[in-house]
Amino acid sequence: MDRILSGIKPTGQLTLGNYIGAIKNFSRVQYDGEPFLFIADLHALTLPIDPEVLRKNSRDVAAYYLAAGLDPKHSTIFLQSDVSTHSELAIILQNYLYMGELSRMTQFKDKSQKMKEEAIGLGLFAYPVLMAADIVLYDAKRIPVGEDQVQHVELARDLVKRFNNRYGEVLTMPRAEVAKVGKRIMSLSDPTKKMSKSEPKGDIYLSDSLEVMRKKIMSAVTDLGHEIKYDPENKPGISNLMTILSSLSGKSFEEIEKEFEGKGYGDFKRAVADAVVKEMEPFKAKYEEIVASGLVDKVLEEGAKKAYDASKVVLTRVQKAVGLYRK
Ligand code: TYM
Numbered sequence: 001m002d003r004i005l006s007g008i009k010p011t012g013q014l015t016l017g018n019y020i021g022a023i024k025n026f027s028r029v030q031y032d033g034e035p036f037l038f039i040a041d042l043h044a045l046t047l048p049i050d051p052e053v054l055r056k057n058s059r060d061v062a063a064y065y066l067a068a069g070l071d072p073k074h075s076t077i078f079l080q081s082d083v084s085t086h087s088e089l090a091i092i093l094q095n096y097l098y099m100g101e102l103s104r105m106t107q108f109k110d111k112s113q114k115m116k117e118e119a120i121g122l123g124l125f126a127y128p129v130l131m132a133a134d135i136v137l138y139d140a141k142r143i144p145v146g147e148d149q150v151q152h153v154e155l156a157r158d159l160v161k162r163f164n165n166r167y168g169e170v171l172t173m174p175r176a177e178v179a180k181v182g183k184r185i186m187s188l189s190d191p192t193k194k195m196s197k198s199e200p201k202g203d204i205y206l207s208d209s210l211e212v213m214r215k216k217i218m219s220a221v222t223d224l225g226h227e228i229k230y231d232p233e234n235k236p237g238i239s240n241l242m243t244i245l246s247s248l249s250g251k252s253f254e255e256i257e258k259e260f261e262g263k264g265y266g267d268f269k270r271a272v273a274d275a276v277v278k279e280m281e282p283f284k285a286k287y288e289e290i291v292a293s294g295l296v297d298k299v300l301e302e303g304a305k306k307a308y309d310a311s312k313v314v315l316t317r318v319q320k321a322v323g324l325y326r327k
Contacts, residue, residue: 001033001034002032002033002034002140002141002142003033003034003035003036003138003139003140003141003142004026004029004030004032004033004034004035004036004037004140004141004142004143004144005035005036005037005134005135005138005140005142005143005174006022006026006035006037006038006143006144006145007037007038007039007040007043007080007134008022008023008039008040008061009039009040009041009043009044010039010040010041010044010054010057010058010060010061011044011047011049011054011057011197012057012197013057013197013205013206013207014060014061014064014197014205014206014207015185015195015196015197015203015204015205015206016185016195016203016204016205016206016213016244016276017146017184017185017194017195017196017203018146018197018206019064019068019206019283020179020182020185020244020247020248021145021146021147021179021182021183021184021185022144022145022146023064023065023068024068024182024247025144025179025182026065026068026070026075026144027068027069027070029142029144029177030069030070030071030074030075031074033142034076035070035074035075035076036075036076036078036138036140036307036310037065037070037075037076037077038077038078038079038080038083038134038303038307039058039061039062039078039079039080040080040131040134041054041058041079041080041081042080042081042086042087042130043080043127043130043131044057044058045123046121046123046124046127047111047121047124058079059296059297059300062077062079062296062299062300063287063290063291063296064206064287065077066286066290066295066296066299067283067284067286067287067289067290068283072299072302072303076303076306076307076310077299077300077303078300078303078304078306078307079300079303079304080134082300082303082304082307083304083307083308083311084308085137085308085311085312085314085315086130086133086134086137086311087130087133088315089133089136089137089311089314089315089318090126090129090130090132090133092318092319092322092324093129093132093133093136093159093163094126094129096159096162096163097128097129097132097155097159101155101158102125102126102128102129103125105127105128105151105152105155106148106151107127107148107151107152108124108125108127108128111124112124112125127152128152128155128156131152131156132152132155132156132159135153135156135174136156136159136160136171136172136174136314137311137314137315138307138310138311138314139171139172139314140172140174141172141173141174141175142174142175142177143156143174143175143176143177144176144177144178144179145176145177145178146178146179146183146184146185147178147183147184148184148194149176150176150178153174153175153176154176156174157173157174157175159171160172160173160174161173167321167322168321170317170318170321171314171318179247181243181246181247182243182244182246182247185240185243185244186236186240187202187203188202188203188204188216188217188219188220188221188237188240189202189203189220189221190202190221191220191221191236191237191239191240192236202216202220202221203216204216204217204276206280206283206284206287210277210280210281210284213273213276213277213280214273214276214277217241217269217272217273217276218269218270218273220237220240220241220269221237222237222238222241222265222269223235223236223237223238226264226265228242228256228257228260228261228263228265228268229257230242230253230256230257238265238268241268241269241272242256244272244275244276245271245272245275248275248276248278248279249275259271
């Protein structure tokens with residue numbers, strides 16, 4: 001069974017984009033392989049964050065994983081910082097990724113753009129090094145992510161090629177897996193921008209009440225005209241809502257277009273809101289139940305042990321290859 005690996009950074013409130021592009025996808029693929037799913041809390045330190053907020057968000061992500069149906073008996077769920085091999089491997093791998101390629105990463109460019117150079121932490125720059133360590137540490141072949149993380153997975157692939165050329169077949173080649181529909185959910189207030197944890201306007205948070213979610217969808221920015229048609233270039237607002245509807249209902253774009261032929265934006269938005277509420281109502285109830293049950297701590301504790309044992313094997317292999325291991 002191939003290993004599957006992915007993570008979410010607990011920096012803010014998770015969005016419907018994280019749900020569709022990542023969490024829902026994880027629960028869909030979990031039984032096709034052996035999943036290692038973690039909370040990237042070390043990555044959350046790359047930009048300033050309040051310690052209590054980080055602590056709460058981290059446990060929240062774990063609770064959302066479980067609420068989405070991830071089965072802790074099958075999927076290993078853990079906190080990145082609980083498993084020291086991630087940091088140990090990152091320190092080694094930083095020597096095989098270069099300043100030039102790191103400075104070309106879109107995420108780094110976006111995040112550092114408005115910052116003064118003196119204020120940009122080394123961790124933000126080296127973010128993809130730790131991420132490459134996360135990825136190769138479990139010999140995972142499949143990395144389910146949203147579109148915005150593909151560039152980082154590609155960099156990890158370059159690293160694997162480079163490392164194996166030098167030391168032999170030490171690392172397993174990973175591959176980004178992006179959902180056909182829903183790989184990039186856009187903001188409801190500006191459908192030319194990605195829905196993101198740090199852009200509060202027009203984004204649906206998993207912590208929003210069902211009413212607020214409905215309201216946000218009903219007031220989503222739409223496009224000129226009145227046709228329900230998938231055309232991201234000319235109709236980014238409607239296309240984004242169609243993507244949300246399609247990924248939650250399983251209906252194709254053609255089916256949706258047919259269903260709403262001759263109907264207006266109002267009817268269509270109501271249908272999108274209904275689909276979101278239908279999906280989120282049981283999910284949010286499950287989340288509350290899990291938070292109240294105290295299950296999260298137990299899952300994270302057991303997950304960390306399993307993750308450590310699995311990752312230690314790869315770390316040792318790397319240490320031996322580069323000459324750090326004495327035996
Ligand atoms: P993060 O926390 O930004 O996002 C978590 C996952 O959600 C996806 N995503 C989206 N998908 C569709 N539409 C959106 N609007 C949207 N916004 C976010 C992301 O693509 C991602 O899959 N660096 C990673 C965390 C990480 C990681 C890893 C992932 C650390 N190490 C190793 C995979 C493998 C991150 O910050 O994701």
